[in-house]
């Protein structure tokens with residue numbers, strides 16, 4: 521953990537499409553931003569939930585996929601050189617005299633004049649299989665991510681799932697685990713073909729044990745798993761001895777720590793005004809899917825508009841003595857200089 | 863523009879949209895029959911009628927697997943097999959069985975009038 525505090529004008533919480541476009545609008549008014557997201561890459565819902573599906577209502581783009589839109593936004597904000605902090609969740613927001621202090625679950629600290637909450641539907645969190653009693657094992661012998669590989673050394677490891685996370689961790693943990701068993705409901709995988717091939721090679725050589733089925737029950741004591749019941753595709757069941765289990769069933773959005781920051785909430789959304797998209801607290805803005813106001817539509821285009829108006833007010837806090845003159849990117853040489861096109 | 867005098871309004875002559883009746887059976891056995899318009903999905907019919915147990919978090923984009931149902935045996939052929947994308951997404955559902963489908967991927971047609979689906983004990 522580091523005690524170094526990163527000082528910056530603005531921290532954007534959430535790197536979804538709206539957080540990304542906020543970088544652009546802030547950049548146009550000379551404000552530099554740091555962006556924090558729990559995901560390992562930008563794009564929020566667009567990249568995580570529907571990277572390959574088409575969006576038809578982003579103005580000017582007849583059709584664009586979730587990933588393409590993310591890539592285009594990343595390209596568009598490049599001139600403003602934002603700093604990204606991925607794989608980190610903002611846990612706390614403290615008010616200081618004239619500034620805010622944000623702390624992430626990795627211990628990183630940020631001091632800023634303006635906070636932009638672009639947290640969408642909340643932070644992406646691993647899905648918990650609805651297995652009876654699973655809570656008691658979580659953090660002790662059931663994990664949803666690998667933070668320290670060492671925790672898996674010389675253990676009987678069970679990985680459940682058929683996507684990239686399940687496959688990647690099977691391959692990464694196989695060399696250090698005592699035994700590695702992969703359980704998946706079918707013999708097809710959604711993962712990268714190369715990893716699937718590698719996994720089957722390791723099954724062939726006897727280093728990974730692959731079993732078809734679905735986990736239906738957990739057995740153990742005091743949070744320590746000893747075995748699980750697996751239901752095979754033909755309906756029969758068997759017991760699989762195991763010390764640690766890693767279920768990978770994708771991610772879902774949970775509001776998370778945003779709820780504990782002392783902001784007004786309305787059914788898990790943050791009410792804002794429609795002039796500046798500022799919360800009940802000066803200097804804290806909420807844009808995109810996380811906010812609510814009369815007539816709110818959870819659309820990407822609405823969030824883009826909100827970003828632009830937010831940036832106008834943010835400018836007043838970051839540069840209290842400067843006056844903003846309204847300009848077009850088409851004709852303003854100063855804006856074009858910032859964009860690196862002049 | 864009004865149709866030329868004497869011309870027939872073909873639309874008006876066609877029978878009013880035939881509705882398909884769909885039965886949702888909960889884990890505890892309670893049943894509800896709803897009417898669905900051909901063209902909508904079984905998930906939409908459930909959500910529109912507030913059928914419990916169909917969360918449909920992603921709104922039908924085949925991106926969440928929280929609209930999981932079991933199609934009653936007699937209807938499995940008519941509803942068809944899941945496509946690749948749906949099969950992949952079913953990996954994220956709980957207690958997947960041969961009769962499992964994501965209800966947002968079943969389009970209602972007149973042929974599905976009488977369809978029976980069961981709601982799983984748990985969605986993720």
Ligand SMILES: Cc1cc2nc3c(=O)[nH]c(=O)nc-3n(C[C@H](O)[C@H](O)[C@H](O)COP(=O)(O)OP(=O)(O)OC[C@H]3O[C@@H](n4cnc5c(N)ncnc54)[C@H](O)[C@@H]3O)c2cc1C
Nearest residue numbers: 534536538558564565610639640642643644808809820923
């Ligand atoms: C299947 C599907 C199809 C859609 N189709 C369309 C469409 O056609 N047109 C349209 O306009 N919209 C569509 N949407 C909605 C659109 O994706 C959302 O409106 C948009 O993603 C909102 O962007 P956002 O940046 O506000 O939030 P999000 O995309 O939700 O991103 C928020 C980010 O914040 C992160 N985060 C939250 N809290 C924290 C924290 N404490 N610390 C760190 N990170 C945090 C999250 O991990 C997430 O990455 C669709 C959505 C889905 C699911």
Ligand code: FES
Nearest residue numbers: 922924926927966
């Ligand atoms: S509603 Fe999300 S997959 Fe069907």
